[in-house]
Amino acid sequence: MKWRDGSVHWIQAHGRPRYDENGNADRMVGMTLDITEKKLFEQRKDDFLSIASHELKTPITVLKASLQLLDRIKNKPFSDIHLKLIEQSGKNVEKMAEMVDDLLNIRRLNEGQIQLEKEWFNLYDMLSQSCNHVKLEDEYSLILQGDKDLRVFADEHRIDQVVINFVNNAVKYAPLSKEIHINMESSEEYIKVSVKDFGKGIEKELLPKLFDRYYRADHSGKGYSGLGLGLYICSEIIKKHGGNIGVESIIGEGSTFWFTIPNLNKL
Ligand code: ADP
Numbered sequence: 184m185k186w187r188d189g190s191v192h193w194i195q196a197h198g199r200p201r202y203d204e205n206g207n208a209d210r211m212v213g214m215t216l217d218i219t220e221k222k223l224f225e226q227r228k229d230d231f232l233s234i235a236s237h238e239l240k241t242p243i244t245v246l247k248a249s250l251q252l253l254d255r256i257k258n259k260p261f262s263d264i265h266l267k268l269i270e271q272s273g274k275n276v277e278k279m280a281e282m283v284d285d286l287l288n289i290r291r292l293n294e295g296q297i298q299l300e301k302e303w304f305n306l307y308d309m310l311s312q313s314c315n316h317v318k319l320e321d322e323y324s325l326i327l328q329g330d331k332d333l334r335v336f337a338d339e340h341r342i343d344q345v346v347i348n349f350v351n352n353a354v355k356y357a358p359l360s361k362e363i364h365i366n367m368e369s370s371e372e373y374i375k376v377s378v379k380d381f382g383k384g385i386e387k388e389l390l391p392k393l394f395d396r397y398y399r400a401d402h403s404g405k406g407y408s409g410l411g412l413g414l415y416i417c418s419e420i421i422k423k424h425g426g427n428i429g430v431e432s433i434i435g436e437g438s439t440f441w442f443t444i445p446n447l448n449k450l
Contacts (some may be wrong), residue, residue, distance in 0.1 A: 193222040231397040235410055239282055242275035249275070285412040289396070292419050299338040299423055306374065307331045310365055313343050314350045322361070323354060329367030335374055336447045337424055342376075345417040345428075349378035349440045352413065357382020360437060369446055373426070377441035384434040393430060394418040417442070 184194050198213025249268045256264065291297050310327055317323055335342075346365070353363045357380035364379040385393070385400070392398045399411035421428040424444045432438035 192217055192219045194218065227397050231411070234397075234399070235282070235286070238410055239279060242278040246272050246275045246279075282410055285410050285416065288416050289412055292416065297341075297419070297423065299341060301336055301338050303334050303336050304339045305331075306333045306335045306367055306376070309339055309343060310346065310367065310376070313346050317350055317354060317363075323363055324361065325350065325363050325365060327365045327367075330369065333367060333369055333374065334448060335444060337444050338420075341420045342424075342444070345420055345442060346376065346378065348413045348417050352440070353378060353380035353382070353438075355409070356380075357437065371449065372446055373443040374446045375441055375443045377439050379437060379439040381437040384436055385430070385432040385438050386434065387432075390430055390432060394428060414440075 184192050186192055194215050195218045196213060196215045198211040200208035201210040201212055203209045249272045253265065253268045253272075256262075288297075307327070307329060310329075314325060318325060350363060350365075353360065360381040362381060364377075366375075366377045366379070368375045368377075389400055393400075394414045394417075396415040397411050398415070399409060418428045421442045421444065426442055426444040428440075428442040430438060430440045
């Protein structure tokens with residue numbers, strides 16, 4: 184249905200006829216329900232399924248090809264080609280594993296199965312050990328700043344997962360930003376961690392959508408794989424901690440993804 188302001192809505196209607204004394208149906212009694220939100224969500228879910236299958240198919244195709252090639256040259260002396268094919272296989276398995284992990288996380292989140300295991304830990308130590316996979320590649324430097332003694336009460340593994348997601352996104356979507364800054368700040372109430380890159384930045388209109396489930400900016404043809412679940416999972420983890428999550432970005436200068444969790448040190 185089209186509403187007066189021009190917007191289009193999906194309406195679900197249930198009803199039964201009522202009859203006059205001659206047995207002719209002359210009225211309807213029932214109810215109507217605006218199901219626009221539900222419809223849009225279903226549509227996004229459908230879109231998501233086709234994207235997910237497509238995204239998973241790409242690394243599978245590469246992996247299959249690499250293994251076939253390896254098979255063909257398995258009896259030849261070990262060479263750079265062998266090495267390259269093995270590396271390529273490994274990378275693509277990694278991509279697939281990440282996506283399957285995201286999918287599993289989403290299921291658990293939906294079913295309310297993610298339980299936080301909170302304990303006290305030193306945030307600086309955790310952050311300095313986080314993202315070793317990026318440091319090992321030697322292409323990016325992670326610069327960590329903040330109070331070395333700050334302790335937090337949180338699920339260390341889940342918080343690490345959020346930071347890794349931010350840093351991985353910085354590497355993926357801001358590949359030319361060779362420095363990635365991780366900052367920690369604290370106020371009486373909150374502890375804030377932010378991950379800043381110096382990439383292309385994100386358009387203002389997109390910012391509020393990034394944490395939505397299934398949302399991905401249009402990367403068609405750019406070769407970024409992903410399911411659009413990472414930031415949604417992060418926001419669920421942070422919400423569960425009683426904190427906030429957000430992003431600031433300036434086109435041409437870069438983006439800063441941040442989260443806060445309650446500061447329980449003074450209690
Ligand atoms: P995915 O990476 O699977 O698409 P995410 O939920 O992690 O899913 O990210 C959602 C979207 O946010 C990405 O598709 C990308 O467009 C955008 N994004 C995330 N981090 C950055 C960043 N550091 N710079 C630019 N864009 C980003």
